[in-house]
Amino acid sequence: MTKEQIKATILEIIAQIIPDEDLSNLKGDIPLREQVELDSMDFLDIIMELRKRYGIEVPEDDYMQLATLDGSIAYLEPRMKEL
Amino acid sequence: MVAKKPNEARIVITGVGLTAPNGNNLAEFRKSLLAGKSGIQKFNVRYMGEVLAGICHFDPLKYQKKKELRRGTRAGSIAIYCAQEAIADAKLDLACLDKSKIGIYLGITEHGTVETENEIYEIKQFDYDVKYWSHHHNPRVVANNPAGEVTLNMGITGPHYTLGAACAGGNIGLTQGLQMLLLNEVDLALAGGISESTGSFGIFAGFKSEGALASHADPEKACRPFDKDRNGVVVSEGGCIFVLERLSDALNRGAKIYGEIVGYAINSDATDFIFPDKDRQVECMKLALDKAGISPEDIDIINTHGTGTVEGDPVECQAMREVFGEHLHAYINNTKSFIGHAMGAAGALELAGNLPSFEDYIVHPTINLDHLDPECHLNNLVINEPKKIDKVDYILNNSFGMLGINSVVIAKRFEE
Numbered sequence: 001m002t003k004e005q006i007k008a009t010i011l012e013i014i015a016q017i018i019p020d021e022d023l024s025n026l027k028g029d030i031p032l033r034e035q036v037e038l039d040s041m042d043f044l045d046i047i048m049e050l051r052k053r054y055g056i057e058v059p060e061d062d063y064m065q066l067a068t069l070d071g072s073i074a075y076l077e078p079r080m081k082e083l
Numbered sequence: 084m085v086a087k088k089p090n091e092a093r094i095v096i097t098g099v100g101l102t103a104p105n106g107n108n109l110a111e112f113r114k115s116l117l118a119g120k121s122g123i124q125k126f127n128v129r130y131m132g133e134v135l136a137g138i139c140h141f142d143p144l145k146y147q148k149k150k151e152l153r154r155g156t157r158a159g160s161i162a163i164y165c166a167q168e169a170i171a172d173a174k175l176d177l178a179c180l181d182k183s184k185i186g187i188y189l190g191i192t193e194h195g196t197v198e199t200e201n202e203i204y205e206i207k208q209f210d211y212d213v214k215y216w217s218h219h220h221n222p223r224v225v226a227n228n229p230a231g232e233v234t235l236n237m238g239i240t241g242p243h244y245t246l247g248a249a250c251a252g253g254n255i256g257l258t259q260g261l262q263m264l265l266l267n268e269v270d271l272a273l274a275g276g277i278s279e280s281t282g283s284f285g286i287f288a289g290f291k292s293e294g295a296l297a298s299h300a301d302p303e304k305a306c307r308p309f310d311k312d313r314n315g316v317v318v319s320e321g322g323c324i325f326v327l328e329r330l331s332d333a334l335n336r337g338a339k340i341y342g343e344i345v346g347y348a349i350n351s352d353a354t355d356f357i358f359p360d361k362d363r364q365v366e367c368m369k370l371a372l373d374k375a376g377i378s379p380e381d382i383d384i385i386n387t388h389g390t391g392t393v394e395g396d397p398v399e400c401q402a403m404r405e406v407f408g409e410h411l412h413a414y415i416n417n418t419k420s421f422i423g424h425a426m427g428a429a430g431a432l433e434l435a436g437n438l439p440s441f442e443d444y445i446v447h448p449t450i451n452l453d454h455l456d457p458e459c460h461l462n463n464l465v466i467n468e469p470k471k472i473d474k475v476d477y478i479l480n481n482s483f484g485m486l487g488i489n490s491v492v493i494a495k496r497f498e499e
Contacts, residue, residue: 019149044218
């Protein structure tokens, strides 16, 4: 996957988890939770979707790296580039 | 006659919110019951294939966000819809109420079965690796879930819980709400019953294994209590929540009063897991009549529990003959013949469907009764067509459940 594809995938997962939110103006460098209503259970849904769809395991210690959209792309790029 | 109670000790119904397979509010539901309109349809269930079921068609997004729907349960959605509709029907403004003095008491037959089956189905795709088990599982399956989702949706901070009472749940939720008002634990009760049972293959498969799952070429004719050709239960989902208030409060705010709950009783057979016991049903009806301070001949309408099983229906009929006499004058009907067995919601829905009789004096019928089983013969069984009668002062509602739990509620036409 390219960076753009990874970004689209993350946004698609988030849209599924918080379907009432408008994601069109999400800023990449600001924590997602400051921009949309995304609580800890929603965040765990993102982790679960990555596991189910792509077999990607995100250890709890790395959760903070997925706090922003840009951080998520950077973290996932090496893990998804072969997909 | 018992001495007249003070208005603070009289509990009245001032709002009704419901969803049934043939109506999403009391007016629609009643119209269907008087028109003979069934709500039973063909329905696909995991592992079972096509079965017959009663499915509700309310719009959950009327009161919930998509995210709430995704995170919560079907039972939670049904409960939220019914609670919101009940508050609106009672013409109450939540913003003006002390939300810490509102209690939510919902009868359920079971809860968590649907959600557990769904999770097991999900992890089956991952060779049952439990790391794919949802973190939402526990809040979805805790027994208070349907009532708890109502508090989250409506910001209600008073007590909330469910009452597991098999198919007597609806009456028992109502009874609990009444009791909490009498104890002054709350000032307003949202009380009734909820069922999401159609989401569980296990419920259908269980009835089938018992030889008690109804089948018929025409889905709308499948549920046929008291008929010689009845062959079991039609599983349905549904919900009905009443707004209950002390009469004093209802009068102070000029509320519309649907009726007063004057009698109630709950007892146990202590005889069998499944099969009902006539003697305890008799006792339960008599207890409710005693509580109401009235005689059997005062009852004008009896809404039966009758589920359409070969074994269960004659037992209830025999119990009614014993309480009311062979020549009972009360008119008798059955709501499950229209909507199937809404399990924990059944008692509440069935009472709701009869409350309009206090105003229109019409008794809705029992449908699908083509060949009356002689063992189920009862005087004044209202068969297939509604019946206009001269007076409706008292309605008695039976609801019985597995493990031998019996419940009876008596509603009275409101008069000061």
